Amino acid sequence: MKKDSEQLELLKVIGDFLEKGYADSIAAMFRSDPSLYKLTGYLLRDERFTVRMGTAVLFEELVETDAEDVVKAIPELKPLLKDDIPWVRGEAVNILGTIGTREAMELLSLMLNDPDPQVLEIAKYFLDG
DSSP states (O other), X not given: OOOHHHHHHHHHHHHHHHHTXXXXXXXXXXXXXXXXXXXXXXXXXOSOHHHHHHHHHHHHHHHHHOHHHHGGGHHHHGGGGGXXXXXXXXXXXXXXXXXXXXXXXXXXXXXXXOSSHHHHHHHHHHHHO
């Protein structure tokens, strides 16, 4: 991955594009540079709801078009499952559910004891799906 200042600038650009609804452009970037999956955790911590929603849309597309590489986001999502902020955990659970691999689903099953009812509901949705 790039230097910290370059990474911050890239995150800003990606976040701004997702906020504006250009998930398809960001998906093309991820497909051409799979190292970008390392930014997933940062995108899901963004204060802007539209960026987090755009990240969910991004992963819905990437699961269809880049199934081989999309699993590279799982290591970035795993620590978010223990975040103090419930919406961060919920966003991570949502992306893991979208990825849907056995590893992702095993991580989701660990969330069935989450104290936040919304996080629990998202995990159950994907596990019962």
